[in-house]
Amino acid sequence: MEPEESPAARGRVVPDVVAGGLRVLFCGINPSIMTAATGHHFAHPGNRFWPVLHLSGFTSKKLRPSEQRMLLDYGLGITNVVARPTARADELSTEEFRQGGRILAAKVEELRPAWLAVVGVTAYRTAFGDRRAQIGPQERRVGGARVWALPNPSGLNAHWTVETMADEYSRLRSAVDEQVREDSKP
Template sequence: MTPEELSAARDRIVPDVAAGGLRVLFCGINPSLMTAATGHHFAHPGNRFWPVLHRSGFTPRQLRPSEQAELLDLGLGITNVVARATARADELSADEFREGGALLTAKVEQLAPRWLAVVGITAYRTAFGEPRARIGSQDRTVGGARVWALPNPSGLNAHWTVQSMAEEYARLRDAVLNVRPNDRPTPDPDSAH
């Protein structure tokens, strides 16, 4: 991708990967220029969404961004809080996030996913007026869907490793599957010998 091609992708809108009745609708902050240039969500090579999605157990193998449509067969989808592509999320205003939250609520009402997973706590806080929200399951619903705030998989988010993100995404997967921590099978200590 040339700098000119990336620059030309600024402000483009990337179509959602979505359908009615999904188990989880993942919601990014907004498309990167690489995503807008390719038309594939989480396409930047430094973005860890696809490896994390696989390691957390949501996908049977690590999908490439160009295989994003395969998510629908797994009951998963992708949208964004703000639709327009930028080089950095800090180019978005608080008003854009709030407007995006309202539009997202309407979209979720229409699509009726069981869970909305917002991938970026700051975006969630701003879009939905929840300044004290933490990573994890939220008390509120959006458009009738339960909400989980997840860490942003951008390579710029150095506070989270692929492994620690995969563990948090797996907590969501367990909630989606209604698996409580005590329901997980425990290894038989005698079988290790």
């Protein structure tokens, strides 16, 4: 049986990759069954998170899902809006997203990342009740962090290519770098 088909994977909790004071906390929608089976975020072979992260300049090399802990060396981390693994995000209820948004806000308040990057604008809209949110920086802060909605890197998101996603992730990286420069001024 493939890990993606494993009923046991559906009940697994995938641990966050987090630390206090991150530059960016990336927030996925929820773990895929493959992610639950492996314990590695964005593990499905069709997911483009890892190549996009590298192409956008956040990492100096393309990391494999099994190297996810190396993100901490770059001041980056990963969590999810909803912890429950599913084969598709549309298996989640609106209430799960809203509850996940409340949990995420508390987590961000505790960890204090400079930026929260939600990878999936629809998930962001649902979790935080912002129906008009678009890809890019958001006006609201969550748990004190600045917020950026990014395209979902799932292979199911055919509207975005690796290149166009990398361009959007690069916009976030530039904003993060600019904030670091501003914060370091006397």
